[in-house]
Structure formats: structure tokens, C-alpha cells
Amino acid sequence: MTATAPTPLAARPLPAEVVRELARLRSSADHLRARATAAAAAGIGVALLMAVSVAAIPNANDPDVYQLSAAQPGLAPYLSQSGLRPGAVMAALLLVLPFAALAVQALRVGSLALHRQAGLLALAGATPADLRQMRVARTRSAFLRGGLYAAPAYLVLWLLLGLALPPGTRLLPAPQWWLPLAWAVVLAVLAGVGALLGVRTPLTGDNEEDGVSAALVRLGARSGRPVRLWWAVASGVAAALVVSYGIRWGSGSDYSLPLLLLLLGAAVLLAATCAALLLARWAASSPVGRQTRRVRSARQLRRGDAAVAMLAGAQRRANPVAAGTVGAVLFVCGLSFGVEAVLVTSMFTATYGYGTGDLLFYIGGAAVAATVAVVGALVALLALALSLSDHLLATRRSVAAVAALGLEPRRLLGVQRRALTDTAVPAVVSGSLVGGLLYQWVYVLEHLADVGIYSAGVLAASVLAGVLIALACRLVVVLLAGRVRAAAALEHLRTP
Amino acid sequence: MSTGPSPDQVPLLELDGVSHAYARTPALREVSLTVAPGEVVAVTGSSGSGKSTLLHVAAGLLRPQAGRVHLLGHDLAGVDATARAVLRRSEIGIVLQYVQLVPDLPVLDNVALPLTLNGSSLAAARTAAADALAEVGLTDAASAAPAELSGGQAQRAAVARALITSPRIVFADEPVASLDPVGGRQVLDLLRGVTARGAALVLITHDNTVAALADREVRLRQGSVEHEAVLR
Known part of the structure; x- marks a missing residue:
């Protein structure tokens, strides 16, 4: 009996046109998922642009924390006073949380059908990497689409909450020359977050130990990843807090105090979110x-x-x-x-x-x-x-x-x-x-x-x-x- | 009685002492089986005898808890999920009783799927899929959604997809259980046709008339091989 050499089993990345075709939105659930994700991403983008715009309101040279910004007259005191501005930035950043929750939930729309589709694609020979590639293509494009709406939405908000309000009560600063630049950064961030969520959302066919067979049966498996994602974000903020505190301590000045307060607030909020999430999970399982x-x-x-x-x-x-x-x-x-x-x-x-x-x-x-x-x-x-x-x-x-x-x-x-x-x-x-x-x-x-x-x-x-x-x-x-x-x-x- | 491929044939599939359990319920107990090129093997048994688990283990869809599986020269224990997927889309055909066509893809793209996943361009894969659909008599259904097909049509589309890569071995799990006799006969003829070019067919069935079309029958009972016989 002579043995023939087995065929090498090397996988190549899917061609872009195949990824685009397989990741194309087809069902009504696909469209709803994409629209809801894009809306959430737009919300995150607007909140970030608001935070950046408020944080960038220039100060006068007076070191007094209650100084008023001369560059943007007509703003409400919460924005014009340098000492209160971190609170306004914090409020804008706070809005990222619910929109992030909306994005996490939006990505799960039609998850049962998605799991089933992934199982069937795996049965037809899609590798775990192929499935990830398709998910990343879907989530990244939805986040990018949302990001594209962020700057126009900011301009509309500025018309409503800035220009339309009487001087002294305006809640958003006028768009500056650097807004397109900030928009581009926000787009890049959203594309990165979209890709990350695409990679990190596990679907049928990913788990080698379970195998495709089990995946075809257990179509409704749920993921616990979002909790870890929240922890990752909280850790990032905490790290930024430590670094900024180190800078402040090193420089011996109060210059970074507003940033410090801002990061401290963000870290507390995220820690509270993580704690509440873990408490909810514990309450469900202990x-x-x-x-x-x-x-x-x-x-x-x-x-x-x-x-x-x-x-x-x-x-x-x-x-x-x-x-x-x-x-x-x-x-x-x-x-x-x-x-x-x-x-x-x-x-x-x-x-x-x-x-x-x-x-x-x-x-x-x-x-x-x-x-x-x-x-x-x-x-x-x-x-x-x-x-x-x-x-x-x-x-x-x-x-x-x-x-x-x-x-x-x-x-x-x-x-x-x-x-x-x-x-x-x-x-x-x-x-x-x-x-x-x-x-x-x-x-x-x-x-x-x-x-x-x-x-x-x-x-x-x-x-x-x-x-x-x-x-x-x-x-x-x-x-x-x-x-x-x-x-x-x-x-x-x-x-x- | 020990039956199987003749000594001069390299088996395409070799299961050696395979066992598997779901939680504490054993599904397979020390099952050994070999399948030679050009052979049709029917795995029979009543419901719960372990037939489908055997197919899933043999096709690399499920890792057994004990034993060895050699498929097309690969020891599946040392083959990761990616390589198993490559094996599925290039050298194996799989036909199941239910859930096999991706509901959101038109029939043509469903049949083209193994080729596109293998790196073919969409145009080339679709041309090949159209030919494969013509062979199973489904040219008119190419642009339909799977939900629009009858049971027999869906099964023929699944067979077209399983055969589009000219696989060396085809696994079919109760492929005609939900079909009428005429539709069932069509599907079985299509599947049996693979042996003409030296490929093997492993047929899981509880139907004795279907099993009678095989060269060899392996009967399972409570996860073990109860009986093995050469039929032709």
C-alpha cells in the first residue's frame, strides 16, 4: 500500500471583492443593525467633537481659573469660564457611554441569524479568519458611516445650541478651522473601534474546541466580551490619569489640573459602569x-x-x-x-x-x-x-x-x-x-x-x-x- | 468479520477507536471505520445510535474525545480549525438534511461559496456554479433565495454546492429523509455519481432502501458498530 502526500492546507486571505460580497447587507435585520450602529457611532462622534470643541476654547493669559474666554464671546459661563469648562467637557464625554451601549447593542441585532449564517459559512469552508474579516468589514463600515454624519450633526447642533441662543447662553462654541482635522481623527478612531468590535465579537465557527458541529446546534450562544471591553476602556482612562498626574507632579504646576479632574471624573464614571455591569452579572449567576x-x-x-x-x-x-x-x-x-x-x-x-x-x-x-x-x-x-x-x-x-x-x-x-x-x-x-x-x-x-x-x-x-x-x-x-x-x-x- | 477497502487501496477516511460523548451521554464508543476511493458506505442505525455524530467527527466538524481520525491523509488531531475549513471547502463535500444553504445568499452564490472562499474570483465562481446548477436541473432557480425553493430543490442545490469542487469524499447525512421518492432518487443518483471519478460517498441513513444502494453497510447501535457487511 503506497501512501500519497496529503494536500497542503494553507489558507489565503479572502479577496476584497469576496469579503465585500459576503458582508453585503441583505436582510432587514442587516440594515437595521447597520443603521443603528451608524447612529450610535454618529452619537459617539458628535459627543467627541463637542468635548474637543469645548476643551479647545482658548484661555486668556490670566492664570485665574475663573477667567472668561475672550476668543469666543457669547458663550454660557459653563463654557467661557476656564474653571468650569472641564465639567462641560466631562458632560460631553459622559454622552459617549450611552451611545457606546447603543453601539454594543446595535451590533447584536439579528445575532441569532448572524450566528446561523456564520455556522453555515463555516460548514461551507469559511475559516475563523474569513468570518472575522467579514465581521470587521461590516462593523467598520457602519462605524465609518456614522462618523461621516458626526461633523454635519455637530454643525446642526451648533446652529441650535449655539447660534440660535442669545449671547451669554450659548452652549456650543463656533466651529473652528481645525474641525475637519478633528473630524478626520474621530473618523479614524471610530474605524478603529469598529474593527476592534468586529474582531472581538465572537461568532459561530471561531471556537476550535467546540467545532462547527456544536456551533450549528448552539446558535444562540451569548458573549460576555462587552464587560471586558468596558474594563479595557476604564484601564485606558486610568492609565491616562496616572500619566497626566505624573506630568503634573513632574512639572510642579497647576496647568494640567482641569485635565486631571476630567480624567478623574471619566475614570470614576467608567469604574462605576464596570462595577454595575459586574454586579448585574453576579446577580444573574451567583x-x-x-x-x-x-x-x-x-x-x-x-x-x-x-x-x-x-x-x-x-x-x-x-x-x-x-x-x-x-x-x-x-x-x-x-x-x-x-x-x-x-x-x-x-x-x-x-x-x-x-x-x-x-x-x-x-x-x-x-x-x-x-x-x-x-x-x-x-x-x-x-x-x-x-x-x-x-x-x-x-x-x-x-x-x-x-x-x-x-x-x-x-x-x-x-x-x-x-x-x-x-x-x-x-x-x-x-x-x-x-x-x-x-x-x-x-x-x-x-x-x-x-x-x-x-x-x-x-x-x-x-x-x-x-x-x-x-x-x-x-x-x-x-x-x-x-x-x-x-x-x-x-x-x-x-x-x- | 472485518470488511473495508482492499489492501492495495489507500483509504480516504480512517477512524480508529473513536469515542465521543455529549455531557455524560455517550454518542460514539470505540468506533473504527475505513472508506476507500470510489466506495459508497452507508452508516445506518436507529435514532440516537450516533450516526450523525460519526459523520460530524469524520468530516472534521467535531473533535472526538478519544480515538484517531485520518481524512485524506491528514491526522485531524493535528489540524487546526483553519486547516479543517480549507479541507472542507476544497476536498470534502457535505450534504445535511436541514440547515445548509445560507438564507441571505441567492442560490447561485450559495453554490459558488466553496470556490469564492477558496480564492476564485466572483465571476469565475458564479460561472462554475451556474454549470453545477444546470447539472442538477436548477438553472431557473439561480437567482432565487433558498426560502423560495422546495425541499427537493434545496437539497439538489446543496448537492450542487457539495460537488462543485470535485471533492474526493462526500458526506451526506439523511440527504433524502425529507424528500418524496422521485426527488430522493434524483438526489441519490447525483451523489452516487461521484464514485465514477474515484471519490467516496459516506451516506448516513435510517432508511434500508437507501442503504441498499451502498457497497457496504455499517450499522450502529448505541454508539458502537453492531454490524458491518459488504452489499455488492
Whole structure:
């Protein structure tokens, strides 16, 4: 018996035209994923351009941190005063978080179909590298498309929040000559982030040990990577913080103080996000978390519509990443509400008194900060709605089966409402309580104020935030009603 | 009784003492099997006997927990995921009962897929795919989406894709189980045609009439080879 030499099994990178063809958007889920990702990337791009534009407002030569910028007259004091500017930059950077959560969620739209497609491509002979190449092509192009909208969107925002407002209240500086340059950098950053997310989002066919066979069966496998991504970003910010502190310490000047405060704030926010994410994961998987959930589920089952509670719980458990990521962002928004509640309480109760001008200044600042937090919460809620909508699409057969069993559309909508509120309301309320109560202690100790009044203020703000987010959840469900009814169509019982 | 390829033939596939379990449920127990060029081997057995697991292990879709798999001269234990994918798209044809055509690609591109993944230009791959579709009588369905095909048409498209690279061995898992007798016969004829050029066919089936078309039958029971017989 003579043995013939086996054929060498070397893989070549796919030609660009093949990658383009296979990565082309075809299904409605593909288009929705690309559009939602591009919108999120545009949001990130606008937030970054806002942060850069505000940070670049030139100072006068006076070292006083309260100096006004002479180069951009007409700006609101939060931007024109050099000492307050880091806060405005921070607010703009804060907006990156919900848009990042939206991007992470947007990339998961149609994930079941994506897993299935990747399994089938692997069966036909696509290597893990080929699959990665296709994913990178898709995510990078969506991020780039979003990035292209960033500068035009910034100009529109400047018209609305800058030019259209009376002098002295303008919230965005006029575009400068270097804006195209900053836009190009933002585009490059977004392309890099898109490629990174494409590489890091695992799909069927990647895991050698599982093999294609298992991948074809386990089509709905979920990923825990976003948590690690958040940690990576937080580590990057922390490293920048250490470096900037080192520079400041080395130079012996206060020049980098605003940057230091900025990075410190970003590091705290990201650490809070990571902690909330990990807490959500722990609550979902640890014995204590499971027991708590069982007790809570039993209580809910006794208290209300058992079927709705059970289905809503199952829906949330089916996508812990979306619930965790969005919950974390909403928690951070809640932190902001809590801190603002203390500041507003102080404006109305401080014994040393505010002048009318001061009061307007502080109320205006709190209103701007609250608006940023509300925008962040709404974007996070949008991410959750996107996840829910996608889940409905992926599980339309079982939704139709539940409808066939006799669960009427009204209660199906109740399931969605419950799934949304059970994630969003506790996150916002707990964030508001934690942020408010922690900050009130600092404030009370500093100003020797009455702790009771501040606690009442924080409590009232937390209740208000909870009610508002619950109403927003109801609104989202009204908007999703068509999709819920479509998912419950009995014809899905015949589709695979 | 020990049956298999004659001593002068180099086996295309050789399984030696292969075992595999899902969690604690054994699916294959110490299975050995050889397949020679030009041979049609039917692997039969009732549901849950391990037939599909055997195919997935033999085709390199699943790593067995014990034993050795030699496929086309490669010891699969030492072949990584990328090399196995290259092997699948260049020298192996696989036909499954369900889930095989990519739903978002038109039928023509589905059939062209192994060639495009192998580095062919789109135009060249599509020309070859059109020829392959003509051979299975699906020229009119080239631009259709897989969802628009009947079960028999989808299966013939899958066969066209499996054969487009002129593979040296074809694995087919219950390829006619969901087809009517006429459609089933067409698909089996197409598959059996590969032996004319010296390729082998491994047919997984629970249907005795399908198994009767093979040169050799290997019957599995509870993950072990229960019986092996030369049929022609």
C-alpha cells in the first residue's frame, strides 16, 4: 500500500471583492443593525467633537481659573469660564457611554441569524479568519458611516445650541478651522473601534474546541466580551490619569489640573459602569443572586399577572448583556440625577443665600447637566428597546406559540413593559440614591447643613426619576406595539 | 468479520477507536471505520445510535474525545480549525438534511461559496456554479433565495454546492429523509455519481432502501458498530 502526500492546507486571505460580497447587507435585520450602529457611532462622534470643541476654547493669559474666554464671546459661563469648562467637557464625554451601549447593542441585532449564517459559512469552508474579516468589514463600515454624519450633526447642533441662543447662553462654541482635522481623527478612531468590535465579537465557527458541529446546534450562544471591553476602556482612562498626574507632579504646576479632574471624573464614571455591569452579572449567576431572583419572582408571581411576570423574567434572562450594559449606563445617569438633586436642594435651602444672578447660573447649570443625563438615559433606553425588538424577532416562533396558547396581545405588551421597567427603573433609582446620598454627606459635612432636608431632596429626586423612566418605558412599549403584534402572528408557527 | 477497502487501496477516511460523548451521554464508543476511493458506505442505525455524530467527527466538524481520525491523509488531531475549513471547502463535500444553504445568499452564490472562499474570483465562481446548477436541473432557480425553493430543490442545490469542487469524499447525512421518492432518487443518483471519478460517498441513513444502494453497510447501535457487511 503506497501512501500519497496529503494536500497542503494553507489558507489565503479572502479577496476584497469576496469579503465585500459576503458582508453585503441583505436582510432587514442587516440594515437595521447597520443603521443603528451608524447612529450610535454618529452619537459617539458628535459627543467627541463637542468635548474637543469645548476643551479647545482658548484661555486668556490670566492664570485665574475663573477667567472668561475672550476668543469666543457669547458663550454660557459653563463654557467661557476656564474653571468650569472641564465639567462641560466631562458632560460631553459622559454622552459617549450611552451611545457606546447603543453601539454594543446595535451590533447584536439579528445575532441569532448572524450566528446561523456564520455556522453555515463555516460548514461551507469559511475559516475563523474569513468570518472575522467579514465581521470587521461590516462593523467598520457602519462605524465609518456614522462618523461621516458626526461633523454635519455637530454643525446642526451648533446652529441650535449655539447660534440660535442669545449671547451669554450659548452652549456650543463656533466651529473652528481645525474641525475637519478633528473630524478626520474621530473618523479614524471610530474605524478603529469598529474593527476592534468586529474582531472581538465572537461568532459561530471561531471556537476550535467546540467545532462547527456544536456551533450549528448552539446558535444562540451569548458573549460576555462587552464587560471586558468596558474594563479595557476604564484601564485606558486610568492609565491616562496616572500619566497626566505624573506630568503634573513632574512639572510642579497647576496647568494640567482641569485635565486631571476630567480624567478623574471619566475614570470614576467608567469604574462605576464596570462595577454595575459586574454586579448585574453576579446577580444573574451567583447562588445569592439566583436565590434573590427566585424570591423576587415568587413575590411577583403572587402579586400580579403570573404569566406576564414569568415571561418578562425569562426575556430579561435571555439577554443579560443588554440588561447589564443598559442597566449600568442608566445607573450612571441615576448617579448624575442624585448629585444634581443635592445641588438643587442646596440652592433653595442654603442659609448663606444666593443672589438672583447666582441662582439662575446654578439652576441653568443643573438644568444643562440634567438634560445631558436625560439624553443619556433616553439613548440607553433606546438600546434596551433595540435589544427587546431584536429578541422578539429572534424568538418570534415561541412568541407566536405563547399567543396560540391564549396570551392576548395586551398581555404580550405587558411582558415587554415589565421587562423594560424591571431593568430600567431599579438602575436609575439606585443610581440616584447612591449618587445623591454619597454626595450629600460630602456637602453636609462641608457646609454643616441639615441632613434631613438633603435626604428628602434626594429621595424625591429618585422617586421622580423612577416615575419618569417608567413612563418612558411605557412610551417605548407603545412604539414597539406593532413589532410585538407582528412577532405574535400565528404564521410564525410554520417558519423554522 | 472485518470488511473495508482492499489492501492495495489507500483509504480516504480512517477512524480508529473513536469515542465521543455529549455531557455524560455517550454518542460514539470505540468506533473504527475505513472508506476507500470510489466506495459508497452507508452508516445506518436507529435514532440516537450516533450516526450523525460519526459523520460530524469524520468530516472534521467535531473533535472526538478519544480515538484517531485520518481524512485524506491528514491526522485531524493535528489540524487546526483553519486547516479543517480549507479541507472542507476544497476536498470534502457535505450534504445535511436541514440547515445548509445560507438564507441571505441567492442560490447561485450559495453554490459558488466553496470556490469564492477558496480564492476564485466572483465571476469565475458564479460561472462554475451556474454549470453545477444546470447539472442538477436548477438553472431557473439561480437567482432565487433558498426560502423560495422546495425541499427537493434545496437539497439538489446543496448537492450542487457539495460537488462543485470535485471533492474526493462526500458526506451526506439523511440527504433524502425529507424528500418524496422521485426527488430522493434524483438526489441519490447525483451523489452516487461521484464514485465514477474515484471519490467516496459516506451516506448516513435510517432508511434500508437507501442503504441498499451502498457497497457496504455499517450499522450502529448505541454508539458502537453492531454490524458491518459488504452489499455488492
